[in-house]
Amino acid sequence: MASAAGDAAASSPRAVAPSSPEPLVGTWPHALSHEPMLRVSDVLALVQRSFPTLTTSKLRFLDSHGLVCPQRTPSGYRQYSPADVERVRFVLRQQRDHYRPLTVIKEQLDALDSGRLHEPVTLQEIGEAPSDYLSAAEVAERGGVSVDVLGELERAGLVAATVPDGYEPAVLDVVVAASAYLAAGGDVRALRTLVLAARREADRADDAAAPLRRRGGGEADARAAEFGEAAIAVFSASVRLRVGG
Incomplete structure (x- = not known):
């Protein structure tokens, strides 16, 4: 019984001692x-x-x-x-x-x-296997940047850890693209402007797909997702055409 009680206490938020710092x-x-x-x-x-x-x-x-x-x-x-x-x-x-x-x-x-x-936040406590995430060092190495540059990208709001020092593998696409942009002579401030513009276009793609999504159901959601991907592809192609011209 004592062991079960201990396990229950460990899985629940714990009260902070009275001497803890002022409210966050x-x-x-x-x-x-x-x-x-x-x-x-x-x-x-x-x-x-x-x-x-x-x-x-x-x-x-x-x-x-x-x-x-x-x-x-x-x-x-x-x-x-x-x-x-x-x-x-x-x-x-x-x-x-x-x-x-x-x-x-x-x-x-x-x-x-x-x-x-x-309530501490750790990979085990959020119920995900550590292999689901990449450390900052792994993201930097695979993305072709230094850990310091990765920190700059994070401070600029371009990428973010999902858990402390744990990144979703999907951020690698952004880091790899950012690495190529910086290597070509760009800087993080200009890169942030580009990313914000891309996010605005993604929001517009979502808006355009909204009528399909409102119909509800799995088929409608699939069509809305397909429509959104097509809209993003048009945006990407237009950017390449503009830059190439």
Whole structure:
């Protein structure tokens, strides 16, 4: 019985001692990036590995109840940060492993936000295998940049760790492209401008696909995704034509 109680205590947020620092600014997890760079489809791709039942409507539900509060694009689309993704995982873990109601989970998140509770974020605790992520050194080596340059890209908001020193393999595409751009004589500030422009075009592609997505159903979602990819391909081809001309 003592062992079971110890295991339960280890899996739950722990109260911080009275001598802890004053309440933190911002929302938990404070150590992760709060840069809004992930779409709903990105969040589903990240989280459904451990929580296959997560759906778009569930994400909307968590948003409406104030448990996870993603930012919005001008057109109203939700954009999540790596910190938001971990909050989603936290809520789902509490429901699946401890059967806690949303009111209790909301109180826990409020306490984590203020620093009254502590929940460390590690690869094991978020339920993902370490091999799912790349370290900063691995991203830098495979991407053809130094760790210092990777740090510059992260400070500029171009890439972000999903967990402390853990990057999704998908960031390699951005890092490799950034490495080629910098090697050709560009700088990080100009690169950030290009990336922001590309993200705006991606948002426009999402807007154009919205009528298809609103029809609902797996086929409609697939057609919307195909439409979005086609729109991005047109954007890419147009850029190449312009630069080549």
